[in-house]
Amino acid sequence: MIDALWCDAHGVFVKGWAHAYGRAPNAIHIRSGAYRATTNALFDRPDLQPFFPTLVSTLCGFAVYLPCSPFRPVTLEVETIDGTVEFDVTELGPEHPINAYSADGEYPIDAFASEMKRIGGTVLEIGARVVGPSSTLNAGKFEPECKFIGLDIHEAPGVDIVEDAHFLSDSIAPGTIDGVFSEAVIEHLACPWLLAAQINKVLKLGGLTLHAVPHSFPIHETPNDFWRMSSEGLKVLFSPAVGFEVIEVGMADPVRMFIHPSKRVGPMLEFPLHNGMASSWILARKTFDLPHGTVTWPLQRDESLSQSKAYPPHKQD
Numbered sequence: 682m683i684d685a686l687w688c689d690a691h692g693v694f695v696k697g698w699a700h701a702y703g704r705a706p707n708a709i710h711i712r713s714g715a716y717r718a719t720t721n722a723l724f725d726r727p728d729l730q731p732f733f734p735t736l737v738s739t740l741c742g743f744a745v746y747l748p749c750s751p752f753r754p755v756t757l758e759v760e761t762i763d764g765t766v767e768f769d770v771t772e773l774g775p776e777h778p779i780n781a782y783s784a785d786g787e788y789p790i791d792a793f794a795s796e797m798k799r800i801g802g803t804v805l806e807i808g809a810r811v812v813g814p815s816s817t818l819n820a821g822k823f824e825p826e827c828k829f830i831g832l833d834i835h836e837a838p839g840v841d842i843v844e845d846a847h848f849l850s851d852s853i854a855p856g857t858i859d860g861v862f863s864e865a866v867i868e869h870l871a872c873p874w875l876l877a878a879q880i881n882k883v884l885k886l887g888g889l890t891l892h893a894v895p896h897s898f899p900i901h902e903t904p905n906d907f908w909r910m911s912s913e914g915l916k917v918l919f920s921p922a923v924g925f926e927v928i929e930v931g932m933a934d935p936v937r938m939f940i941h942p943s944k945r946v947g948p949m950l951e952f953p954l955h956n957g958m959a960s961s962w963i964l965a966r967k968t969f970d971l972p973h974g975t976v977t978w979p980l981q982r983d984e985s986l987s988q989s990k991a992y993p994p995h996k997q998d
Contacts, residue, residue, distance in 0.1 A: 683770065685779050687953040690751045691942040694950050695770055696744040698726045700733070702763040705741040710758035711770070716749035746950050748942065779954060785912070785931030788962040790822070793862060793891045798826040802859025805830045805883070807846050807876075808866035810837035812902075812993075816864075830858075835994045845989045847872055848982060849879040856970075858883045862891040868908045869992055871985065873918060878976035881924045884967040889928075890919065891964045897936050897957030905992040915963035923976065925965040934959035 683697040693713065699706055710719045724742040747755070755770040773779055797804050804823050809831025811818060818839040820829040832849070833840040844852045847870065861880050867873045880890050894910050910918070912930040919925040936959045940952045 683773065685951070685954050686770065686773055687937070687939075688751070688755075689939050689953075692746055692748040692945070693755050693770070694744070694746045694945075694953070695755075695757060696951070696954075698729060698742045699757070699759040700736060700741045701759045701761050701766045703735060703737070704761045704763060705736065705738040706743070706759045706761050708760045709743040709745055710760060711745050711747045711755065712758070713747060713749040713753045713755045716747055718745055718747040720745040744950065746945055748945075782935040782956045785933060786929070787933055788864075788891075788893045788931070788960070789929065789964055790819075790862070790864075790891065793860065793889060793964065794822040796889065797823055797860045800859060801826050802888075803828040803830065803857065804860045804862070805832060805849075805853065805858045807832050807849075807861065807863040808869075809833050809839050809841075810835065811839065819864075834989045834992055837994075845982070845986045846870055847875045847879065847980060847985050847989070849876070850882045853883045855882050856885050858888060859885055860889045860891070864893045865895060867892055867894045867910070867918075869902060869905045871905075871907055871988060872978050872980055873908060874923075874976055875978055875980060877918050877923050877925075878971055881967055881971045886967055886970070888967045889964065890925070890967070891962070892919075893960055893962040895959060896932060896961045897938060898959050902993055905989070910961055911958075912961045912963065915961055919963055919965040921968070924967055924969045924971040926968045927963065927965050929964045930962065932958035932961045 683695060685696040687694050695711060699709065706723065708719055708721045710717065720743055723740050726739045726742040729739050756767050757770050758765055758767040804827045806819055810833045820839060823829050830841050831839045832842045832844055834845060836843050842852050861884060870876055896909055896911055900906050912932050916927050916930055919927060936957045937953045938957055940949045
């Protein structure tokens with residue numbers, strides 16, 4: 682019985698339990714083409730006893746990794762003192778527990794846009810330009826009911842204000858914005874706690890703020906890739922102490938991560954069996970004006986602007 686299975690271009694990992702001829706195995710072998718691996722390090726599986734009461738021993742759990750070429754059949758051999766049996770290793774069905782995952786709701790940009798349109802609000806997007814094939818200009822989601830302001834560190838189509846987001850209130854009057862949002866921007870800001878305080882400053886009382894950030898996600902847009910945040914981390918960033926009521930948070934887009942072949946030993950062999958979430962998001966409401974100086978950091982404007990402009994400009998042809 683296979684409890685867990687993963688494979689990639691460098692090898693295959695199989696974990697489970699096996700017995701044959703009413704006996705626990707002496708060894709487990711796995712082979713693919715000319716490649717072969719063996720484990721004698723069997724572990725106890727007392728959970729099997731109720732289902733197989735005649736087993737002499739429940740020392741029949743195994744985990745084995747085979748470095749091998751991809752796209753070849755894989756065979757598992759169960760060796761006992763009475764003989765060896767073998768069977769093909771195949772994919773685990775979608776109903777298998779290892780393929781199950783739980784995720785929160787999706788990033789609620791449509792609900793946010795609907796609320797802004799309902800009130801005819803002024804909306805600020807931080808990071809408003811197109812930076813790649815997967816990004817788009819968002820102003821159309823709020824037309825024609827809303828006044829839309831696009832802010833970015835670089836000039837580009839869709840950008841109305843070029844500004845360092847750490848200093849929003851230098852370009853936007855306090856208490857004038859109904860909604861602030863960003864998509865995959867906060868991880869590129871050196872001091873996101875300053876951003877949260879600045880958002881509080883420019884929002885009207887009761888205004889909404891919505892943000893999505895990567896969590897289990899590759900490093901990108903270097904050198905300005907500073908942070909990864911879970912939904913719990915976002916709840917701290919936009920917390921009641923900073924003048925926000927958290928309305929909704931979530932994590933979405935499940936991923937599995939593979940460790941480098943040189944590190945595939947011990948616990949790291951099970952690394953790809955655990956779900957990560959590629960993104961986190963939060964929707965919060967401003968509840969009070971944060972007193973000036975509550976959130977401080979020795980960030981000089983000129984130095985911050987220079988560092989922020991290190992983010993690639995992605996100039997369009």
